[in-house]
Amino acid sequence: MSGLAEILLTENFKVSGSDSQKSALTDALEQKGAHIFIGQKTQNITPDIDLVVYTSAIHPDNPEYIAMKKLEIPCLSRAELLGQIMKNYEIPIAVSGTHGKTTTTSMISEILLHSDTDPTLSIGGILKSIHGNIRIGNSGYFVTEACEYTDSFLSFFPKIGIILNIEEDHLDYFKDIHAIRNSFHSFAALLPEDGTLIINGDIENYNEITEGLSCRIITYGFSPDCDYYADHISYDEFAHPSFSLKCKSAQDRNFSLSVPGKHNVSNAMAALVLSDLLSLEYENVFLALKNFSGTDRRFEYKGTLNGVTIIDDYAHHPTEITATLSAAQNYPHKSLWCVFQPHTYTRTRTFMNEFAAALSLSDHIVLADIYAARETDTLGISSLNLKEAIEKRGHECFYFSSFEEIEKFLLKNCINGDLLITMGAGDVLKIGENLLKK
Numbered sequence: 001m002s003g004l005a006e007i008l009l010t011e012n013f014k015v016s017g018s019d020s021q022k023s024a025l026t027d028a029l030e031q032k033g034a035h036i037f038i039g040q041k042t043q044n045i046t047p048d049i050d051l052v053v054y055t056s057a058i059h060p061d062n063p064e065y066i067a068m069k070k071l072e073i074p075c076l077s078r079a080e081l082l083g084q085i086m087k088n089y090e091i092p093i094a095v096s097g098t099h100g101k102t103t104t105t106s107m108i109s110e111i112l113l114h115s116d117t118d119p120t121l122s123i124g125g126i127l128k129s130i131h132g133n134i135r136i137g138n139s140g141y142f143v144t145e146a147c148e149y150t151d152s153f154l155s156f157f158p159k160i161g162i163i164l165n166i167e168e169d170h171l172d173y174f175k176d177i178h179a180i181r182n183s184f185h186s187f188a189a190l191l192p193e194d195g196t197l198i199i200n201g202d203i204e205n206y207n208e209i210t211e212g213l214s215c216r217i218i219t220y221g222f223s224p225d226c227d228y229y230a231d232h233i234s235y236d237e238f239a240h241p242s243f244s245l246k247c248k249s250a251q252d253r254n255f256s257l258s259v260p261g262k263h264n265v266s267n268a269m270a271a272l273v274l275s276d277l278l279s280l281e282y283e284n285v286f287l288a289l290k291n292f293s294g295t296d297r298r299f300e301y302k303g304t305l306n307g308v309t310i311i312d313d314y315a316h317h318p319t320e321i322t323a324t325l326s327a328a329q330n331y332p333h334k335s336l337w338c339v340f341q342p343h344t345y346t347r348t349r350t351f352m353n354e355f356a357a358a359l360s361l362s363d364h365i366v367l368a369d370i371y372a373a374r375e376t377d378t379l380g381i382s383s384l385n386l387k388e389a390i391e392k393r394g395h396e397c398f399y400f401s402s403f404e405e406i407e408k409f410l411l412k413n414c415i416n417g418d419l420l421i422t423m424g425a426g427d428v429l430k431i432g433e434n435l436l437k438k
Contacts, residue, residue, distance in 0.1 A: 001055060002029060003122045003134035004081055009033055010136050018044050018064065028132070042067045049073055053081045056150045057374050079152035082122070082144060086157045089120065090140030093274065094156050096187055097164025097200075098180075099320050100267045101145040103259070104164060106295045107271040107288075108143055109135070114288035115280045117141050125295040125314075146187065148180065149173060153187050160277065161191050162270050163199045163209065169317055172346040172375070184209055191215040198273045200266065201226035218277070220269040228273050230265050239330035241265050245272055253282060259294045261327030297429065299324060303436040307416030309333070310432040316343040316425035318354035324423065325361035333419030338362035339406060339431055341424030342370040342386060345379045352381075356389035359397075362421070364413075365390055366406055367399040371426025403431050410435060 002025040005015050009032045016035040019026050026036045037044045045052065045067035052068045052075040059065070068075055076084070086092040095105045102124040109127060112119040119141035123133045146153035146161070149170045166184050168177045185208065188197050193214040199206055201219030210217050220228040224246075232244040239260035245253050255272070257264055268289055275285045294300060297314040304310065309332075315324045321340070328336055340359055342348040348355065348370055359365050367383040383399055390397040400406045410431075414420055422432045 001053070001078055002026075003132075004053070004078065004085065005029055005034055006032060006134050007085060007120070007122075007136060016044070016049070025132075040064045045071065045073070047071055047073075051076065053078060056152060059374075077152065077155065079147075079150075079155040083155040083157050086142055086144070089142035091160065091278075092142045092144070092156075092158050093160045093162070094144055094146035094153065094158035094187075095162045095164070095270075096146040096148060096153055096184065097162070098148070098167040098169050099317065099323070100164045100263065101147070102295055102314075103264065103298050104162065104267040104270050105143060105145050107268060107292055108274060110288040110292045111271055111275055111280065111285050112141060112143065114284045114291075115275075116284075117278075117280075119143055123295070125297060127295050128293070148183050148187070151183055151186075154183070154190070156187075156190060158191060159195045160274065161188060161195070161197050162274065163188065163197070163203070164267065164270055165200055165319075166203050166209070167317070167319055168350070169347070171350050172344065181209065185211070188213055188215075196277055198270055198277070200270070202266075218273050220273050221266070228269055230269055233262065233265060235260075235330045237332060239327050245269065247276070250276065253286075255286060256290050258290060258292060260299055260331060261323055263323035263327070299327065302422075302429075302432045305435055305438070306414075308414045308418045308420050310436065311419065311421045312429045312432055313421055313423050314425055315423050316347070318351050318358040321355070321358035321423065322361065324421070325358065328419060328421060329361070331419060334415070334417035335363040335419070336361075337364045337366065337410070337414060337418060337420040339366045339368065339410070339420065339422045339428060341368040341422075341426045341428035342383060343425040344373050344375050345370055345377065345381055346375060348383075348386060349379050349381050352386060352389050355386055356393055356395075359390060360393055360395045365395065365397045366409065367397060368403065368406060368424070368428055368431075369401060371424060371428075373426070403434065406431055407434055407438075411438065 018037040018040045042063045045064050055078045106127050109121045118137040118139040120137045121135040122144040124145045174180045195215040197217050202221035219226040228247045230243045242256040300312045302310045313324045315321045387397045387399045422428045
């Protein structure tokens with residue numbers, strides 16, 4: 001929302017909005033002329049407002065939402081506004097997928113910046129090179145993440161669409177994997193006849209997603225059957241991969257990344273296919289990927305305490321956890337500690353056994369309480385259920401009900417040379433940050 005507000009402010013719209021607490025983002029918006037309310041209250045919505053924009057996190061019982069309806073003020077969801085903004089650009093690019101959207105969008109952003117294309121960027125995380133999650137350019141390039149939750153990306157108008165992967169998630173909204181795949185198919189169908197879909201050819205039965213499309217389709221993956229594929233993958237001492245990109249219509253090219261893991265090779269390939277589609281120069285693309293060190297909360301190095309390396313990662317789905325912990329295997333360490341904060345009761349219940357299997361890739365597992373996010377129904381489960389599932393696999397697991405208890409336990413048990421990863425989409429990163437203050 002803050003990024004869209006900044007775009008509107010740049011176009012001389014009068015913008016007001018609310019948040020639960022002050023932050024660097026709200027301060028930045030106020031400096032640019034926005035009127036920010038702290039706390040969501042009925043009186044924040046006044047009759048002189050022409051349009052209200054809300055996120056999918058806002059429920060009908062929200063006081064501002066109720067006031068908007070009572071005053072009959074026109075409204076758009078965040079996704080609908082983003083779609084309207086995309087219409088103003090010649091080449092809107094939308095990056096979708098169950099995992100990897102923020103990292104891939106950031107890679108694409110770095111490539112476009114290195115190539116002097118002056119793009120407008122809307123990223124789901126903080127990108128260090130632009131000091132935020134938004135950059136407003138003056139060219140026809142617009143890059144954004146496209147999230148499938150509540151079918152929000154179906155409000156977009158992309159010219160180039162990217163699908164990184166498709167898996168079960170957000171089952172508080174989608175009925176099952178078939179509903180999710182149908183949603184991605186509908187997203188792909190948004191592309192115009194002169195548009196292009198870049199899709200991971202390793203997606204199971206990806207032809208079902210591309211069936212009936214009139215746009216150009218380019219595949220990438222780890223299989224030689226794809227239009228682009230990676231070969232000769234190797235890793236340095238910090239799990240950063242190097243690989244050869246092979247393509248049927250171009251000579252082989254070599255790339256090196258400064259973010260860890262095989263999953264980031266896949267993310268990079270999506271960005272590289274786009275680079276070829278836009279005819280960007282190899283030297284600029286190579287340097288952009290080589291210099292990209294990741295976004296906030298994606299295998300982010302936080303610091304070292306008593307010889308213990310502390311990393312923070314946003315992973316909150318079993319596939320993401322597997323990717324992160326697999327990457328960590330190639331990172332220097334004696335023992336690998338994972339402090340995991342499950343995200344939402346629905347996801348924890350749905351993937352209980354998958355979470356147990358993924359987390360067991362670490363040597364030591366510590367669980368925090370489930371982060372409820374938008375949910376109010378506990379479904380009768382807690383982190384103790386996940387602890388039990390992990391222990392059934394013969395793996396030791398610890399649970400503490402407070403961050404303070406977790407921090408005390410880690411200070412006592414982590415030793416010089418260990419690697420500690422705080423993991424989850426909630427506020428688990430505070431544990432590592434608190435430890436580094438001690």
